Amino acid sequence: MMGDKLLFENVSKIYGEGDNKVTALDNISLNVRAGEFVAIVGPSGSGKSTFLSIAGALLSPSKGRLLLNDEDITSLSPKKLTRVRLEKIGFVFQSSNLVPYLTVRDQLLLISELIGKRDKKTMKKADELLSHLGLGHRADHLPEALSGGERQRVAIARSLMNDPEIILADEPTASLDSKRGRDVVEMLAHEVKSRNKAAIMVTHDERMLDLCDRVVNITDGKVFG
Amino acid sequence: MFLAIRELKHSKLRYLLIGLIMVLVALLVFIISGLANGLSSDNASSIQNMKADYFVMEHDSKNKLNRSIISMEKLDEIRASSDVKAAEGLGQMMITLNKVGSSEKTDVTIFATNASGILAPKVIEGTNYDNKKQGEVVADSSLKEVGYKLGDSLKDDLSGKVFTIVGFTEKQSYSHSPVVYMNVKGWQEINPALKNQGNDSISTIAVQMDSKAEENVRESLPEDLTLISKDESLQSIPGFKEEQGTLTMMIAFLFVIAAFVLAVFFYVITLQKTNQFGVLKALGANTSFLAKSIVGQVMLLAVACIAISVALTYGVTLIMPEGMPFELSTNLVIKYSLLLLVVSVLGSLLSLYRVAKIDAIEAIGRVS
Numbered sequence: 001m002m003g004d005k006l007l008f009e010n011v012s013k014i015y016g017e018g019d020n021k022v023t024a025l026d027n028i029s030l031n032v033r034a035g036e037f038v039a040i041v042g043p044s045g046s047g048k049s050t051f052l053s054i055a056g057a058l059l060s061p062s063k064g065r066l067l068l069n070d071e072d073i074t075s076l077s078p079k080k081l082t083r084v085r086l087e088k089i090g091f092v093f094q095s096s097n098l099v100p101y102l103t104v105r106d107q108l109l110l111i112s113e114l115i116g117k118r119d120k121k122t123m124k125k126a127d128e129l130l131s132h133l134g135l136g137h138r139a140d141h142l143p144e145a146l147s148g149g150e151r152q153r154v155a156i157a158r159s160l161m162n163d164p165e166i167i168l169a170d171e172p173t174a175s176l177d178s179k180r181g182r183d184v185v186e187m188l189a190h191e192v193k194s195r196n197k198a199a200i201m202v203t204h205d206e207r208m209l210d211l212c213d214r215v216v217n218i219t220d221g222k223v224f225g
Numbered sequence: 226m227f228l229a230i231r232e233l234k235h236s237k238l239r240y241l242l243i244g245l246i247m248v249l250v251a252l253l254v255f256i257i258s259g260l261a262n263g264l265s266s267d268n269a270s271s272i273q274n275m276k277a278d279y280f281v282m283e284h285d286s287k288n289k290l291n292r293s294i295i296s297m298e299k300l301d302e303i304r305a306s307s308d309v310k311a312a313e314g315l316g317q318m319m320i321t322l323n324k325v326g327s328s329e330k331t332d333v334t335i336f337a338t339n340a341s342g343i344l345a346p347k348v349i350e351g352t353n354y355d356n357k358k359q360g361e362v363v364a365d366s367s368l369k370e371v372g373y374k375l376g377d378s379l380k381d382d383l384s385g386k387v388f389t390i391v392g393f394t395e396k397q398s399y400s401h402s403p404v405v406y407m408n409v410k411g412w413q414e415i416n417p418a419l420k421n422q423g424n425d426s427i428s429t430i431a432v433q434m435d436s437k438a439e440e441n442v443r444e445s446l447p448e449d450l451t452l453i454s455k456d457e458s459l460q461s462i463p464g465f466k467e468e469q470g471t472l473t474m475m476i477a478f479l480f481v482i483a484a485f486v487l488a489v490f491f492y493v494i495t496l497q498k499t500n501q502f503g504v505l506k507a508l509g510a511n512t513s514f515l516a517k518s519i520v521g522q523v524m525l526l527a528v529a530c531i532a533i534s535v536a537l538t539y540g541v542t543l544i545m546p547e548g549m550p551f552e553l554s555t556n557l558v559i560k561y562s563l564l565l566l567v568v569s570v571l572g573s574l575l576s577l578y579r580v581a582k583i584d585a586i587e588a589i590g591r592v593s
């Protein structure tokens with residue numbers, strides 16, 4: 001269906017072989033539309049990280065198809081997948097995923113550097129994103145000088161730097177207290193809405209779920225809801 | 226380079242420390258090679274500066290000048306060959322000379338050759354010796370430093386002959402002893418090996434010729450003679466091979482040490498940064514971007530360290546004592562600098578291998 005930013009079609013992921021076989025994802029179908037903010041919840045070992053890895057072009061599914069912005073990325077080579085991640089996906093990981101020796105502005109410019117065009121325009125874009133997320137005064141600071149919440153806001157700014165089709169967040173509030181955690185998720189939700197992006201967030205924190213448009217429950221590799 | 230430079234700036238102390246080690250190792254490389262060079266010319270400048278490409282030796286001499294005896298007639302035969310541009314006979318022996326009127330003794334190497342031939346010494350003071358007149362010698366200027374001057378007489382105790390210094394030449398040493406030039410006749414008279422032969426002989430025939438003609442000339446030689454290159458003749462100077470070999474081995478070890486120190490340092494740092502590299506790969510950095518960053522760092526560090534140690538090396542040469550055998554050509558400095566750079570980059574290969582193994586997927590589901 002047109003308008004889907006991300007589409008899982010009967011996706012399964014099986015780890016290992018023979019007796020050690022683990023079915024981490026079992027025939028999952030799911031779509032995320034532009035402007036939609038989806039939360040993934042589920043008990044430990046249910047397959048959330050596996051799901052996010054496949055959505056993030058970090059892992060190939062064992063079965064099924066995966067479409068990103070209507071483009072089939074299921075059987076792309078690892079090299080092409082790296083390019084897809086760089087140009088079409090924004091990541092917000094758990095704590096400390098910033099490069100320790102880069103200033104806040106350079107964290108964003110790194111993405112432009114990786115894409116291969118770091119110039120005045122991207123510099124301006126980085127500064128805009130930072131002031132938009134309330135980090136303008138922090139642009140020249142190193143991550144070590146930031147609070148946990150500020151760091152995750154930098155990560156959100158970074159994830160927007162490449163104008164992604166979809167933003168994937170892996171427990172972005174895991175290392176924050178609930179007040180700060182909620183601020184970060186609110187900010188993420190706001191950016192997703194205002195820029196009409198799609199986003200998926202894996203979380204353990206039930207209190208964030210009201211900020212999401214849809215909650216998907218994964219249990220034993222199967223989707224409910 | 227985006228990451229390389231920023232990280233170098235951020236972790237200054239860490240890179241300063243490894244840089245310091247690199248500077249010291251490079252400094253040692255330059256100083257030892259300067260010493261090796263200096264010792265080599267202190268040892269054998271007479272042969273190195275000789276206008277000859279090859280030497281004809283007696284076959285049984287094991288390439289040792291003092292064991293080789295060749296009949297003077299052979300010189301004309303060799304000169305007749307169309308491959309040979311020029312040739313000249315040389316007599317050699319090592320003796321101890323007494324300064325007449327003093328108890329001073331000096332070990333010298335006698336070179337006996339035609340005073341107007343291609344091997345004749347370049348006289349920088351006084352006059353050249355005479356081919357006919359007996360008892361005239363031209364000595365290396367290092368004898369001046371131990372108190373000899375023009376007109377001094379030297380006596381060979383064994384033969385009882387007395388020689389007078391009529392001139393000085395420079396940069397003429399053989400097996401770390403100064404060379405004293407005289408005519409062939411004088412040498413034949415004091416050489417005990419020739420005493421009872423009465424033959425007109427020399428030790429070797431120095432030949433100027435193209436290396437392409439080497440085989441031709443060697444083939445044409447009679448069975449009891451052999452042809453060796455200038456380099457081979459250097460190697461057969463007493464002590465030369467051992468001295469140079471030791472120093473060369475030290476230099477080789479220093480290169481290995483440089484490679485290992487850098488390899489271990491960058492490998493440990495890379496291990497520490499495994500998570501960080503995982504995140505970068507997840508964000509879309511490919512291995513070659515990260516590899517360039519590491520190699521870039523190694524190159525920056527190596528270039529800076531090598532530049533500093535070259536500067537230090539020249540600084541050290543300024544404060545070296547006068548008589549120190551130290552010679553460092555720009556060519557050699559450039560050659561060893563490049564070699565150090567190559568070795569440094571080789572040392573980073575282990576880290577590149579490690580980076581290539583890191584999987585982007587490790588960025589997801591990680592707490593720290």
Ligand SMILES: Nc1ncnc2c1ncn2[C@@H]1O[C@H](COP(=O)(O)OP(=O)(O)OP(=O)(O)O)[C@@H](O)[C@H]1O
Nearest residue numbers: 015016022024043044045046047048049050051590
């Ligand atoms: N590389 C792997 N090899 C084998 N089995 C794996 C691998 N990664 C995950 N699994 C298994 O797949 C299942 C799903 O794992 P996954 O990490 O996706 O769970 P999760 O929902 O993220 O759990 P948590 O909430 O604890 O992070 C688990 O049973 C796990 O043991």
Ligand SMILES: [Mg+2]
Nearest residue numbers: 048049050590
């Ligand atoms: Mg997980």
